Amino acid sequence: MSAASPLAETWAIGARVSTYLLAGVPAAALDGSPSGKGRTVRDLFAHIHDVRLLWLKAARPDLMEGLAKIGSGSTADHAALAAALDASAAAIERMVAEAAAGDGRVKGFKPHATAFVGYLLSHEAHHRGQITQALRIAGMPLDKKVSFGLWEWGVR
Structure with missing residues (x-):
């Protein structure tokens, strides 16, 4: 990343925070949801990715090559979600x-x-909050190191 693009670097840091959160979610927790119904943790990560694709399709379809929607109800595992998010x-x-x-x-x-x-x-932070809440409700709260790590933008 060039020093001339602090805006793009700011985006990249925020995006890495979402992937960092995913890495801290236990595999067994991917199917949890904030209310026991609705979007699961897996669906929320898929939604973050899919909204990015909506914007790319509208603004820069030339950057869509190799990118595919995940969609709600997916069975994508950590590796597939992380690759899509990256x-x-x-x-x-x-x-x-x-x-x-x-x-x-x-x-x-x-x-x-x-x-x-x-x-x-803001959109992604909202859904990261939903994810952390879903994990708490499901009795699988994030490890404290991961929770605090979400705020360590200087090292993400």
């Missing part, structure tokens, strides 16, 4: 870096690329 994060990072270096805009999003990154980071 790939979609990289595509968004490229889109943001190029927008920042260009006219500062992401097609289809107002007002500008900085607000777009804020929007995506």
Whole structure:
């Protein structure tokens, strides 16, 4: 990442936090849900990835190559979810870096690329909160190291 793109690096750090959370979720907990019904932990990670793809499809379909929707009800394991999240994060990072270096805009999003990154980071943080709540409700809370690690952006 070039020093000229702190916006893209900010996105990348936030995206790595989501993948870091996934790594801290026990495999047995992927099918838990906040209320015992609705989206599971696995579905929430899939949703994070799939929303990234929605934005890529709308703004930069050329960056969609090799990316596929996971969808609700998937049986994707940790490795598949992590690979999908890493790939979609990289595509968004490229889109943001190029927008920042260009006219500062992401097609289809107002007002500008900085607000777009804020929007995506907020969206993902919301779902990370749902995931951590689901794990607590299911009696499988995150390890304290992982919980605190979500806030260690300087090392993610």
